Amino acid sequence: MSKRPTTGMRVGTSYGRAGTARLKTGMRTGTARLGTGRMGTARMGTGRLGTAAMGGGIGGALNTQVTVGERPMTQHGLGGTRPKTQGPGRMVMDESYFLGALRAKSTELTEEINKLQKELEQLQRDHTSYTTYEKKAEALAKEIQALSGQLADLNALANNLNDNVDIDDVRADVDEIRARNDRDAAEVDNIFSDRNRVESRIKEIEAEIESEKRRTENIVTEMEPDQRREYDALHEEAETLQKTIETQQSSLDELTAAADALQRELEANPVKREAAALLDQIAALRSKHAKVKEQTEKEALLSPEKLKEQLLAQVKADNQEISGMERKIANVQQRINEISSDVADLDAAEDEEDDEKRQKYLQLVKHEQEMDTFLLSFDSTYDEPKPGPF
Template sequence: MRPMTNMRLGTGMRGGTASGRGGNLRMKTGAVPGTSAGTQAAFLPQHNISVSDRPVTGQGIAGMKASVGPGRQVQDSSFYIGLLNGKITDITKEIRKIKADMDTMQRDAGQYNQLERKYESLLKEVRNLEGTLADYNLAMDKLRTSTDPQEVTAYQANLEARNRNEAAEIDKVFLMKEQRNQGTQELEMQIGQVHQQAEAKIKQLEPAKLREYEELIQRSQGLHQEGQMREQELDKMRHKIHELEAIVRGSGMREEYNAEERKVQRLRKDVAVLEEDMGIAQMDPKDAHARLLDKVKEDNRKTTELESRCKEIDAEMRKCKRQHQELQTDLEDREKGNVNKNDSHKYELLFQRDAEMSEFLQNYDSQRDETLKDQEATKQTIVALLEHISSGIGSSEEMPSAERLEEMKDEVSFKTKQLETSQQTMARLQQQRAKRIQEMQKINTLDQKIGIELEQLNGKMVSMKDEMKGFEDIEGLRGRATFTKDELEKLREKYIARRGAIKQQVAGLSAQVDATKKTLSMNETSKNLTSLELKLRHYEQNIFVMKEYVETKGRETDFESLKTDVMKMCGNLNEKAVEIA
């Protein structure tokens, strides 16, 4: 077939042009002469093909892309089955991901329990090492202060006597315990006899009453078993709660919860401030002015309290920094091998702080109970204030008229002035009364004071006269003074001689002490003590870090406040839903 025979002209093609001459078709872009590309160009279907989709352009050699249609026109059951299968696949993947996260959380919880057990064992070891270190420190303290061995022996004897007394007390307590156990056994035997007598009496009852008694016994046993089952279920629930809390502690959801809770609290404060501002804006100018003055005074008071609190915290920080500097200096001196003379004082301070911490831990329960009582009293006060506010709101509906209000204000101002005048008069009269009472007391005690002073003066006169008799013997006074002077000179010479001897003894003892210190520095026990101190410092640091971690996680898992707020919000929403319904 000839190229142009029975061929319909394409859009935009003119007859008689080069494209219409037989055998001389114009080559399209990318068409090689002699191929069928030029012959098929005229009857290809017209499509909206963008330039970027052309096969050979600046985009490179690429095949023509498939056109994107309007989508599936018929949505039959297979379409929905495919869609459902895709969703099921996504859900399955999400479930696997959640299970993997749960496995990770459980492993973390197991690791946490292992670390907690390890922490307890290390804490016991640290306490044992602290006791050993305290003994070593006491021995070193006695050695540094050159304590007399007799004093150490006396101290040891005192400790032995105290231990014997404590052992005797323990034995006494043990004997008392045995006596109590014997008394308990006797009481149990008596109780058993009473039960036997009761059973004998019960067997003598009538058949109806006996049957009723047996039914009550069976019911009591059933209730006891049910109570045990409930306790077991409660233990299981507690165990499950502990596991869930451990899982929550290991996840990062608690941090998000704390952040959201802080955000909610901040928004609530903003809402409260805005409500207060709206209330002030709706009040009368005088009342609003008074309210603003009260608010400014309250803000000033809070600012003053915060400033005082900041000063206290600054003082505490300075104190802590000073203590830290002292401890740092002490550690540096120990690392250099220098031992200060104030080590004993520092050890005493450390023991004192340890005692204070122990006392705080012992009194923690009582302090917590007092705090809970204060919180309960505060809650009751808040409830009373809310009742008072509600009663005030109810009475505000019966407000007087404007004229009556002005009359009441004038009456209040008049009575206030009268009250101030009366209070001033009363205060002045009370001051005068107190002054007169003091004068009367002075007058009543004046006679007694005069008599006492006369007796004292007479006694002084007698003693002075006796002393004057002694001063009349001048020669005797001189002789006694000379004798006293000679005795003092003898004592002075004696003490000078003793001082020289003591200096020689001190020099010898100092040489012995230096030699002992040198020997001690080369001893293995001293080196072991140093290594034990380093280990103890490392353990203390680990304990502190773990305590901080435990406290942080404990604060993160405190969800009671948010739970209460959510319950309140749910109650309010339920009430509103009931009202709307």
């Protein structure tokens, strides 16, 4: 193994390329300049013995002829490119680098935590102050309410003094107000008692419902598979029926609302109200006609004796009804006569302002007579003899 030369004895590194060997710093040759460019960039080495030149000895490297290589032409001539004024920064990220970065982040976190802690303390102080102010505001509100009551009493007293109200009247008012307050207090107590009683009852019912639910769940759990399937089917059917009931109830509510609206509209319009009354009468007559027709069909199947008995009973009932109708007709006729007399009096007065009202009155009388005529014709039609089997 060859002995390593000392630092002062190392020659430039050589890899077999001409012009790359470097001498020590003190052994650099002069660099001749040509125009604006330097003659060459080859420098003698710092003296370190290269790997390729270890076996050739020191003299071989020193005797190597130095030649200047061709420098590439740039846009600035032979001046060459400028080296960077600043390096790429720290390239090796060792333990100290990461420790420094961690300390910086830890410092930032500590500062932020301290800042948030200060804000939290400030918010707590503000909350405490707000609570204190709120209590003070409530106390002041109560005091203001009490003072307002006293002020109202003093104002009432001043008004009574200004009006020279007797002290007995004031005492009577006070007694009346006290009695009313006592009644109101008793009513409030009753309402409060009723509410407590209702709430207690509701809690009892809820407890009973929960107990029934648990009992039902236990029963369902203990069911046989067939019974469980039947129970599930019935449960689904019950849910379906419940949904159907809710849908029908909603439809019923809508129809009820529409009927109420139509009823209000009918009440607001006299013509529609009268038409509705006539429709009701027609419906009643049709129902009566259907009953008579059904009765006639039944009578056709009866024997003559039974039919005769029924007809006699029907005649008696009809006679009673006719008597009642005749009394009603007499009353109506009397009312018509009275109205006719009033109409005659109105005709004698003959005032222009009441002419329109009189015409409407006459129309109403005429309409009432038509209704009476219709009822009489209906009764006569109803009383016509019906063909029987005998």
